[in-house]
Amino acid sequence: MKIIDLNLNNLDNKEENIIVLGNFDGFHMGHLSLIKKALMLEKETGYLTSCLLFKEHSNKLINSDNNFKFLMSNQDKIQMLDELHIKIAFLISFDENFMKLSKENFVGNFLHKKLGVKSIVVGEDYTFAYKSSGTSKDLQEIGDKCNIKTYIAKDVLFNGTKVSSSLIREKIKTGDIKSANELLTRPYFIKGKVVHGKARGKKLGFPTANIEINENYLIAKDGVYTTIIEFGQKKYLSMTSIGFNPTFNGNRITIESHILDFNEDIYNTEVKLYFLQRLRSNIKFNKIQSLIDQMKKDLIETKKIGKLYKF
Ligand SMILES: Cc1cc2nc3c(=O)[nH]c(=O)nc-3n(C[C@H](O)[C@H](O)[C@H](O)COP(=O)(O)O)c2cc1C
Ligand SMILES: Nc1ncnc2c1ncn2[C@@H]1O[C@H](COP(=O)(O)OP(=O)(O)O)[C@@H](O)[C@H]1O
Structure with missing residues (x-):
């Protein structure tokens, strides 16, 4: 995939392309349906598939809601686009200039003239331009005038509910990892x-890799989870606690993962932690031995669950 930073590159050799527009936090079922449509059009027309990503998360700028939590980073999104075989990722800063673009300028100048867009694929609820005044219907109307064909994909429903990033955030916040994973079509x-x-951890017989918390991203509900941890190109079954370590009267939330059949020092290693299932809530035990006994039970449960997943 070609990555084009629009704040750095002037697009001399721009290629005609089919652009997928959206925020894509999580790359869920709904997002994947847009990508699928664009890839189909690529086959039919020969134009390359592309996607526009904002270098800073736009919600943070628009809402100025410092508590807003994302499902994934821009780097994750780029990797996902690459894995999905999208050919070009355009990156742009969501700055004053961009924010103030009128609907006509966004389509006629930015998409059409600057990026060489021939087709657009969007969801029904897409909004764009100054104060989100533009809708997908506007995109279609203005696009028609400059020969851009717009495809508005129908909302993807799951058990009758529209699949959205906010629905997935809600599921993760309430510990319903099973539903979140279904909506994402992959483990969170x-x-x-x-x-x-x-x-x-080592003293308890259960060493745990403590994972540094990034405040920008969502943390699943407090509790114990069966997880898979990935580092050094390998994946291991693990069990993870998210919480305040109530038995030890902890005062800050930690994410810590005990890796099964593993005994190495991995401090400072970058890891990826996939959530498979929530086992239980964190318990404040009166005796440390009771915590250890419970962790042994978690281990048995985790092994059972691990057998259901190929990794
Ligand atoms: C599978 C698992 C289950 C856990 N369950 C609890 C729990 O129910 N209550 C609790 O206070 N701490 C729980 N913990 C957290 C432990 O208290 C914590 O891992 C231990 O204090 C080690 O902390 P350290 O990494 O700072 O050394 C759990 C940890 C794991 C890995
Ligand atoms: N099976 C394992 N699971 C997790 N971490 C392990 C394991 N075996 C060894 N380690 C190492 O031990 C560290 C955790 O030990 P622990 O006593 O819990 O200390 P800490 O409180 O610093 O996390 C991990 O960061 C990792 O480097």
């Missing part, structure tokens, strides 16, 4: 570096 994951904890 987070990424982070292994940092030092309180060095209690």
Whole structure:
């Protein structure tokens, strides 16, 4: 995939393309239907598929909601687009200039003249231009005038409900990982570096890799999960606790993962943690032995669940 930073490159050799527009937080079922449509059009027309990504998350700028949490980073989105065989990723800063573009300028100048867009694929609820004044219907109307064909994909429903990034955020926040994973069509994951904890894990017989928390991204509901941890091109079954370590009266949330059949130092390693299933809530035990006994039960459960997944 070609990555074009529009703030750095002037597109001398622009290629005619079919652009997929949206925010794509999570790359869920609905997003995948747009990508599929664009890839079909690519086969029919020979134009290359492309996608526009904002270098800074647009919601953060528009809402100025500092508590807004994302499902994935831009880097994850780029990797996902590449894996899906999209040919060009256009990156642009969501700055004052871009934010203030009129509907006509966005389509006629930016998409048509600057990027060489021949077709657009969007969802029904897409909005664009100054103060989100443009709708997908506007895109179609203005696009027609400059020979851009717009395809508006129907909302994807799951059990009668529209699939959306906010619905998935809600599922993750409430610990319904099973539904979130169904909507994403893959296990929900987070990424982070292994940092030092309180060095209690080894003493309990369950060392845990503590994963550094990035405030920009969503954290699943407090509890114990069966997970898969990936680093150094390998995947391992693991069980992860998200919470305040109530047994030890902890005062900050940690994400810590005990890796099965593993015994190596992985401090400072970048890991990817996939959530498969939530096992239970965190418990404040009166005795440390009770916590250990419970972790042994979690281990048995995790092994059972692990057998159901190929990784
Ligand atoms: C599978 C699993 C289940 C856990 N369950 C609980 C729990 O129910 N209550 C609790 O206080 N801590 C729980 N923990 C967190 C442990 O208290 C924590 O891993 C331990 O204190 C080690 O912390 P450290 O990494 O800072 O050394 C769990 C950890 C794991 C890996
Ligand atoms: N099976 C394992 N699962 C997780 N971490 C392990 C495992 N075996 C060894 N380790 C190493 O031990 C560290 C965790 O030990 P622990 O006593 O819990 O200390 P800390 O509180 O610093 O996390 C991990 O960061 C990792 O480097």
